[in-house]
Amino acid sequence: MDTTQRTEQQRSADRRRRELLEAADRVVLRDGPQASMNAIAAEAGITKPILYRHFGDKGGLYAALAQRHTDALLGSLRAAVDAPAGRRERVEATLDTYLAAIEARPQVYRFLMHPAEGSQGGDQGFDVGKHSAPLLRRMGEELAQVIEERLDLGPGSQQLARVWGHGIVGMMHAAGDWWLGERPCSRAELVRSLADLLWGRLAAAGDKMGGPGF
Amino acid sequence: MDTTQRTEQQRSADRRRRELLEAADRVVLRDGPQASMNAIAAEAGITKPILYRHFGDKGGLYAALAQRHTDALLGSLRAAVDAPAGRRERVEATLDTYLAAIEARPQVYRFLMHPAEGSQGGDQGFDVGKHSAPLLRRMGEELAQVIEERLDLGPGSQQLARVWGHGIVGMMHAAGDWWLGERPCSRAELVRSLADLLWGRLAAAGDKMGGPGF
DNA sequence: ACACGCGTGTTACTAACGGTAACGTTACTG
DNA sequence: CAGTAACGTTACCGTTAGTAACACGCGTGT
Incomplete structure (x- = not known):
């Protein structure tokens, strides 16, 4: 009984969480990364404290929101990098x-690149050197792994691959x-140039x- | 008289402006990009409205502050790119x-890369695609110019140079x-890898x- | 029937921020 | 000495993130 109740509650909580995330998504898509917690709560048809109960703080909500899109994009990129074709x-x-x-x-892109902006509570320590968007870090690390797995780079290949991953x-x-x-040129031209x-x-x-x- | 007066006042204003910028510099160096206008004013030994009279708004102050460092860094980079040596x-x-x-x-670096964060007044339009730090843009444009000036890239060289400038x-x-x-490796190793x-x-x-x- | 938790939701608040209006104060000029 | 213009202040506004305190619904144990 206890277990079934728990799963029931957890399901409900997860569903609510997804609903809230989708509402937040709509607001961010409309207002950009400056979207306020009030606006998100209003879009979800509720009020602020519920958001805070679910996500802790704004950073938590934004992290959860970013993870969804990041996962989706990384999936697409993995498919592209794993396609059956030549290296180029x-x-x-x-x-x-x-x-x-x-x-x-x-808009989503801009949100992913600047997720934690506008934090004005505390935050004195301001992680120097870790300011990049998580998306960039994750893409860099994943690309590094792919490079290191598939390319023969001689000694020091692991570090070289990581440098290249983040650099690329x-x-x-x-x-x-x-x-x-x-928009100085077409996408295809840009791809070719890079x-x-x-x-x-x-x-x-x-x-x-x-x-x-x- | 009018002219001398004006220059006198302008000199005074410029000096004050420099003082304020140096105070802001100290605070940003201490507190990071989240430095508040109150804190900067306090460091300068004055109060907020004076800052606003000199720089308009926070963006203005940050832009002025960023320009100094950006100019300094770009100077160093120009010297390096113009040194008498081979391309590599x-x-x-x-x-x-x-x-x-x-x-x-x-800290300065982090400030330059995220200058306009935390703006919470208005700002609905949120320039998509122009979110990058001005420093990055300026470096990209300057590098593009150098590339286009010195390398023979055939047709479409200008666009190619710009893509490469921003990309590099x-x-x-x-x-x-x-x-x-x-800090996974020494600076020299990183340079070599890149x-x-x-x-x-x-x-x-x-x-x-x-x-x-x- | 009734009290007890427990999750869900609200209102009302605090503290801090960016920014501004309105008011002194100093100093220079006719 | 009056006028004026810059320098500086206090006190305020509107918005934001985040929180405390209270209220409703609902199944449960006694």
Whole structure:
């Protein structure tokens, strides 16, 4: 009896939690990362304290919300990186998957990149060096793992793979962010340019006349 | 007289402005980007409204503060990118200069990367796609210019250079951020690994046994 | 029937923040 | 000495995150 009751309650709580998360999702999609707890509670048809009972604080809610989208995006990226094709094709597919995602849902993307902003309670310690969005860290780590698993990089391969994982993710992120703001070219062109960069065209390019090149 | 008066006043105002900025600098260095206007005013020995008279709003103060550091860092980077050496050496010097800067002053670095956080007044429009720190944008644009000036990239070189500029800066940033948090290796190793990545080692690396490589 | 918990929800509050209006005070100028 | 203009303050507003205290519904043990 005790057990069945507990599972019953837990189910109910989980369902409520999902409902709240979906409401929060709608608000964040509408108002951006600045969405207030009041607004989210109102959208869910309830009031603040319930949110706090479920998620502890704003960081908790945002973490839960971010995890959903992060999981979804990472799933897509894994599919792209694991596709049956050559290395270059898969790199391009991965880049394109990421860029398509941020293009399709820029608000969600922005939320994922700046989840914990606006925290003004306490927070004196302000983790230096850990300010990046969890999404970036997770993508970096996952990519590092893929690289280390599949590429033969000689000695020190593990560290090299991690550096590359985070570096490539950062490249993708920064270029995507800039591209999303200015739209200077098509997505396909952007993908090609980035892949060219990773393929060493920077080193291979010839100097322009007048002094040594970059 | 009018002119002398004006210059006199302007000088005084500029001096005061510099004092306020230095006070703000100290507070940001101590409390991180969450530093409150009250705290900054107190550090400067004055009260809030004076800050607002000088800088308009928090964004204005932070922009002014960020510009100083950004200018300083960009100066160092320009020196590194313009040094008389080969391309690879200069790329490594540029990376190392950036990493040394963020290593030396992580609080300042974190502030520069997240300057406008915590804004809670209005701000409904939340510029999608322009959320990146101004420092990143400026570095990306400057690097793009250098690349476009000195490298012979064939047709479409301008767009390619811009993509690469922002991409490389993002790579540097993300890798640096991760490195600063975990310190998995020395700065020199990180620089070498990133330069290797830019030099096409990702494309050149051999597959590990078992299926096609990444 | 009745009290007891327990989960769910509310109202009403605190403390802190960004920002501003209204009021002194100093000092320079006619 | 009157006017004015910058410098500075106190006291306030509206909004935010977060919390305490109270109220309702509901199954349970005695």
